[in-house]
Amino acid sequence: MKHSILGVPLLALGFWLAAGPTSVSAQDSVVLVLDSSGSMAGQIDNKVKLDIARSAINELLGKLKPTTSLGLIAYGHRRKGDCGDIETIHEVGTPDAQAIKQAVGRLRAVGKTPLSAAVRQAADQLNFTVEKSTIILISDGKENCGFDPCELGRELNQxxxxxxxxxxxxxxxSNERAGLRCLAEATGGRFVLASNAQSLGDAISEVVEVAETIEAKPIPPPEPIGEIGLRVDVVVSDGGAPWEGEIGIKVFRDTVALDDTREEIAGAWRTKSGHIIKDLTEGSHRLEVVLADHPHIVREFSVDVVPDDAQIVVVNMDVGQVRFDASLMEGGPPFTGELGWTILARDKDLDGTRQQIANFWRVKSGDVFWLPAGSWQLDGVIADANYLTATKELAVEAGGSAGHVFSFDAGTVRFDASLSAGGPEIEDELGWKVMSTTKDLSGNRSEVTNFWRVPSGDVFLLPEGTWLIAGVLADHPHVMMQNTIKVAPGSEVAHQFDFASGRVRFDLTVNGQPISDEVGLTVLKAENDADGNQEKIADFWRVKSGYTTVLPAGRYELTALLADQKDVTGRFAIEIAPGDEKILTLDMTRP
Structure with a gap:
């Protein structure tokens, strides 16, 4: 029997396996209550405490018997300062390991510690007054939402x-242990301290009640198989667990054709680890394995096929899991919009570019991904505001799982526009440019972004900083304004922009008679500039009587002529005030 073993990582289950035998009762119902309050963002041995607890729960899920009834509640993971931030992650019942892992992977340590209310909620779910049941609370601090854990313990015990x-x-x-100890001892439970990852595993092993012991055993080598063919066993890491998702397999001839390609001779799509490929010819072949739902993770290597033999090849995908949490400010709530993540090689090629490893587009904060083990550069972007980016380096451990937090350092702004101070909201479409307040050596301002043909009251995301906002009426580009605003990370501010303009309709006549002819209108400032010239404000060509536009407030000279009879003209003095709604009757003269 031949075995080709190529290396690959498994998610860090860590704790219970290291802690020795653990038992779980098939009859008991158990609810885990997990502290995800802000203090769980602290670190032990350079590892975030919540990540350590998360790995411990993943390990427990791998050891539970299918008959075990399990529930999971978390608190303090969604909102700061909210004692009602308690969520049932998994209802009491047969555990859905994959769903629980994904949900636990999205937890963030941000909030309060309502541990008493969470334990009471768990007890109610267990129907504890009529059925045998157990709660396991994992917490790193005392209750801070006004309840007495000791009093709760006595009530639940009664x-x-x-x-x-x-x-x-x-x-x-040490000064925060009394309430936790009393809660446990009042119900006849155990209070166990843990100071690091290893002791956390030992502690959880100690308190998980059992009726039948389940030994934690190392993953055995592949067993011999009797079926003829090449069996492809896919693992997450070197010596790690089997890959549970779907895979794709391709087998190519080892020889390369003149066009630098290999002939594909066998394959399977969306199959599982352990798939057997039959009827391969003797000799050397190229085997390619891809994770079907993670196509950026591919392994390719040579394999020697022996005819009429049962062979096993173990493919190490060498991957780890990462969770990307994003917010608009450091320590702020999760960003609810869609995101894009690009994973790049940390070092640049000779041409100055970085190789792209993977790309995830229009995903959410808290989503979990698989990546090849290694050191990478991660570029993040807000999908609908691609001028907002964040970059950091990350290390992916084979078989590991880690959360990474990103702050885009941005705020939310609303731009409200009117033609006059305190006037009604303008209905015209608008354009906005966001620019630096300083100019470069060429006298230009750098543009951050722009928004075109948007309504008043639209909401945008902008990076932290002080910005010059240039606004324009999209259909009246001669009507403009500028204002400076400040944006703080996580802020939500409405800004009012006054265009100081009025709306005017031109009703045109010739020698007192209405006309249907097309005309040309030119609006000039009434006063001459320093060079003795009148500044042109706007031109309107081949418009008709009744034409309506918007003009900035001020005094103007308007010239008019018939487009096809240029000797029919008129010159008029007009004045516009902010918020005006004027009808001007202009009588031109025919010679």
Whole structure:
């Protein structure tokens, strides 16, 4: 039997496997209550505490029997300062491991510690007054939402039927342990302290109640198989767990044709690890394996096929999981819009570019992805505001899982426009340019972004800073204004822009008689400039009587002529005030 073993990583399950035998009762119902409050963003041994707990839960899921009834509740993971931030991640029942892992992977350590309310909610879900049940609370601090955990423990113990709360205190300061200890001991449960990843695994192993012991065993080598063919076993890491998702397999002849291609002779799409490829010819072949839902992860290598033999090749995909959390300010709430992430090689090629490893477009904050192990550059962008970007370096550990937090340092602005101060909102379409307040050596301003043909009241995202905003009426480009605004990360501010203009309609006659002819109109400033010239404000060519436009407030001289009879003219003095709605009757003269 031949085995081709190529290396690959498994998600860090870490804790319980290291902690030795763990048991889980097939009859008991268990709810895990996980602290995701702001303090869980702290680090132990250069690892975020929430990530350590997250890995521990992933490990537990891999050891539970299918008959175990499990629920999971988290708190403090969505909003700052909200004692009601408690969420049921998984209802009590047969655990959906993949769904739980994905949900736990999206948790962020941001909020308060309503541990008493979360434990009470868990007890209610377990129907603890009539059924045997267990709660395991994992927390790194004391209650800070006004409840007494000790009093809660006594109440639950009095009402419960064979009910226990076990508490794992994770890196809890000595002056914050009393309430957690009392909650556990009041219900007959255990209070166990953990100070690092290893001891957390040991602590959880100690408090998980069992009826049947499930030994944590190393992953065995592939067993011999009797079926003739090449079996492709795909693993996450070197010596790690099998890849549970779907894969694609292609087998090519080893020889290269004149056009630098290889002939594909076998394959399978959206199959699973362990797929057997039959009827391959003897000799050397090229085997390509791709993760079907993660096509940026591909492995290709040579394999020697022995005829009429049962062979196994173990393909190490060498990948880890990452979660990308995005906000508009450091420590702010998750950004709810869509995002784009591009993973690039950290080092540039000779031509100065970086190789693209993967790209994820229009995804959400908190989404989880698989990436090849290694050190990469990550470029993030807000999908609908591509001028807002963030870049950082990240290391992906084979078989590991890690969360990465990004702040786009941006604020939300609303641009409200009117023709006069305090006037009604303008209905015309608008254009906005966002520019630097300073000019470069050439006298130009750098443009951050622009928005064209948008209505008043539209909302935009802008980067942190002080910006010059240039506004224009899209259909009246001679009507403009400028204003300076400041944007702070995470801010939400409405800005009022006054175009100081009026709306005017021109009713034209010739020698007192209405006309249907096309005319040309030119609007000039009434006063001459320093050179003795009148500045032109606007031209309107081949318009008709009744034409309506918007003009900036001021005094003007308007000249008019018939487009096809240029000897029919008129010259008029007009004045526009902010917010005007004027009808001007202009009588031209025919010689």
């Amino acid at each position: 009402k419960g039927i064979d009910f226990k709360v076990h508490v794992v205190g994770f890196d809890v300061p």
